[in-house]
Amino acid sequence: MWKIVIGFLVFAAVALFVLSKGGDIDMSGEKHGVEAGPAAASPAGSASVPAPAK
Amino acid sequence: MSTAVANRPMSPEEKKVIFASSLGTVFEWYDFYLYGTLAVIIGNQFFSALDPASRTIFSLLAFAAGFIVRPFGALVFGRLGDMIGRKYTFLVTILIMGLSTFIVGLLPNYSSIGVAAPIILIALRMLQGLALGGEYGGAATYVAEHAPRNKRGAYTSWIQTTATLGLFLSLIVILGVRTTVGEAAFADWGWRIPFLVSILLLGVSVYIRLSMNESPAFTKMKAEGKTSKAPLSESFGQWKNLKIVILALVGLTAGQAVVWYTGQFYALFFLTGALKVDGATANILVACSLVIATPFFVIFGALSDKIGRKPIIMAGCLLAILTYFPVFSALTKAANPDLAAAQAKNQVVVTADPKECSFQFNPTGTSKFTSSCDIAKQVLSASSVSYDNVVGAPGTPATIKIGQAAIPSYSAAGLSADDLKKKDAEFKKAVADDLKAAGYPAKADPAKMDKVMIVIILTYLVILVTMVYGPIAAMLVEMFPTRIRYTSMSLPYHIGNGWFGGLLPATALAIVAQTGNMYNGLWYPIVIAAVTLVVGTLFIKETKDVDIYAND
Numbered sequence: 001m002w003k004i005v006i007g008f009l010v011f012a013a014v015a016l017f018v019l020s021k022g023g024d025i026d027m028s029g030e031k032h033g034v035e036a037g038p039a040a041a042s043p044a045g046s047a048s049v050p051a052p053a054k
Numbered sequence: 055m056s057t058a059v060a061n062r063p064m065s066p067e068e069k070k071v072i073f074a075s076s077l078g079t080v081f082e083w084y085d086f087y088l089y090g091t092l093a094v095i096i097g098n099q100f101f102s103a104l105d106p107a108s109r110t111i112f113s114l115l116a117f118a119a120g121f122i123v124r125p126f127g128a129l130v131f132g133r134l135g136d137m138i139g140r141k142y143t144f145l146v147t148i149l150i151m152g153l154s155t156f157i158v159g160l161l162p163n164y165s166s167i168g169v170a171a172p173i174i175l176i177a178l179r180m181l182q183g184l185a186l187g188g189e190y191g192g193a194a195t196y197v198a199e200h201a202p203r204n205k206r207g208a209y210t211s212w213i214q215t216t217a218t219l220g221l222f223l224s225l226i227v228i229l230g231v232r233t234t235v236g237e238a239a240f241a242d243w244g245w246r247i248p249f250l251v252s253i254l255l256l257g258v259s260v261y262i263r264l265s266m267n268e269s270p271a272f273t274k275m276k277a278e279g280k281t282s283k284a285p286l287s288e289s290f291g292q293w294k295n296l297k298i299v300i301l302a303l304v305g306l307t308a309g310q311a312v313v314w315y316t317g318q319f320y321a322l323f324f325l326t327g328a329l330k331v332d333g334a335t336a337n338i339l340v341a342c343s344l345v346i347a348t349p350f351f352v353i354f355g356a357l358s359d360k361i362g363r364k365p366i367i368m369a370g371c372l373l374a375i376l377t378y379f380p381v382f383s384a385l386t387k388a389a390n391p392d393l394a395a396a397q398a399k400n401q402v403v404v405t406a407d408p409k410e411c412s413f414q415f416n417p418t419g420t421s422k423f424t425s426s427c428d429i430a431k432q433v434l435s436a437s438s439v440s441y442d443n444v445v446g447a448p449g450t451p452a453t454i455k456i457g458q459a460a461i462p463s464y465s466a467a468g469l470s471a472d473d474l475k476k477k478d479a480e481f482k483k484a485v486a487d488d489l490k491a492a493g494y495p496a497k498a499d500p501a502k503m504d505k506v507m508i509v510i511i512l513t514y515l516v517i518l519v520t521m522v523y524g525p526i527a528a529m530l531v532e533m534f535p536t537r538i539r540y541t542s543m544s545l546p547y548h549i550g551n552g553w554f555g556g557l558l559p560a561t562a563l564a565i566v567a568q569t570g571n572m573y574n575g576l577w578y579p580i581v582i583a584a585v586t587l588v589v590g591t592l593f594i595k596e597t598k599d600v601d602i603y604a605n606d
Contacts, residue, residue, distance in 0.1 A: 015225050015341065022232060028322055
């Protein structure tokens with residue numbers, strides 16, 4: 001069990017490290033790519049939706 | 055079961071079973087986050103050159119991949135799993151998923167092969183959705199059927215930890231590649247590398263899964279010639295079992311899904327979208343809370359072997375119902391105290407003809423809300439302003455009153471793109487100026503942020519997730535007999551999580567815009583969790599002591 005705990009902590013530490021260095025990234029869940037583009041940026045367009053189906 | 059068996063440590067074979075099954079679900083999550091994180095780049099590579107009508111069609115198809123194809127995959131692969139076996143079925147699902155992900159990394163973009171590029175991409179998404187539908191049920195069933203009777207909760211809970219592992223793996227790969235090749239190269243071609251890396255995960259998963267044995271319960275059933283010939287009609291055509299499928303959906307997975315989405319995704323969206331915390335800070339805070347709370351999946355899974363699955367899952371739902379409003383309110387005070395103060399001090403009023411106001415429910419992202427009321431509410435919601443609604447005279451445009459003067463909104467219908475842009479900028483500036491004067495902050499002030507308190511609150515929300523999600527795989531497995539287990543448990547899981555969970559962001563957003571209170575989106579998870587609490591408490595029996603082979 002202790003190997004799993006250490007493995008998880010190391011893995012999490014690496015993830016937190018790259019996250020702290022890597023700047024902004026979208027962690028809000030699955031999207032499909034279609035919603036990201038010029039048409040979706042229309043001012044009167046739909047309200048943006050963070051995380052659809054899993 | 056003897057005490058010796060009950061208390062023995064996990065055997066190497068059991069560890070391998072858990073590892074092999076969990077690796078597949080890590081893969082599932084890795085893929086889930088790849089698409090989410092790289093959505094803008096994928097959009098630019100494959101969809102941005104499409105005309106608006108085609109974009110709408112592709113949006114609907116992409117939406118279908120999540121909402122329709124996954125439950126359909128649960129039926130297709132659940133049926134196969136109950137007929138030909140767990141091992142080969144979830145070997146197929148991981149192959150389909152892994153190869154589809156890998157091919158995305160090789161797929162030429164729109165500028166190379168035209169409209170074929172988005173068509174193939176959507177087809178690959180459909181295949182992934184299909185495979186995803188079969189993956190979780192297979193992993194849960196396979197692990198549970200290998201686990202000792204009194205450790206099914208503990209063993210299956212390892213699968214539930216893979217959401218965090220998949221997220222962290224995707225972050226490491228994406229950010230590692232992006233930092234190495236640079237932003238421009240990453241947007242151009244570097245984004246393909248995380249998809250291509252999936253072939254390594256696939257290779258390891260297939261290698262391990264090939265070396266595994268079929269589940270003992272299924273092997274025995276097959277040897278005795280008792281496997282189901284028609285799992286679908288047995289699962290859903292007979293009221294005795296269909297009733298349990300419906301109960302599993304309404305009384306378990308629906309509530310689990312909304313608590314999960316609220317804790318893991320809506321909390322992040324609330325931090326960045328409503329409380330205006332910058333994305334990088336919010337991500338770190340959420341990641342910290344995940345690190346702290348993830349072990350609780352195993353803790354609650356193991357605890358469910360002792361005190362039962364039902365009390366833990368129902369307690370998770372109950373705590374969510376009782377505490378979401380105060381907890382999210384505390385999150386506002388910790389993350390953006392200026393916003394909390396401005397909301398308490400000011401009264402903002404939207405006066406509009408009710409006929410002008412839509413319920414802005416837009417899960418596919420294809421609807422446009424162009425009336426003056428809808429635009430006014432969108433702008434206020436985007437600024438996290440709580441407002442009152444007053445009925446306006448019929449036919450008059452909506453107005454927003456923040457201080458003394460009323461700001462008239464506008465209708466976007468019939469305006470040219472240039473006029474729309476101009477009107478939009480003027481209106482937003484007028485609202486922003488009045489909001490600023492009223493003390494509404496444009497962004498959360500990092501100096502005033504109580505980061506420790508934010509992490510405590512986020513950790514609490516994720517611990518609620520672990521309460522409902524940790525024991526649920528074992529409970530679903532124990533509700534159905536071996537001959538139809540894979541089919542019967544997969545469907546409520548995917549409908550619960552796909553439909554009830556997947557619709558949470560769009561529904562919450564629409565409720566917020568409709569009612570004018572940024573906390574009111576929480577009513578959606580609260581109501582669904584309440585339904586699950588009542589139905590689950592009254593009609594679902596505890597399963598921890600069920601002999602899952604009794605009816606084989």
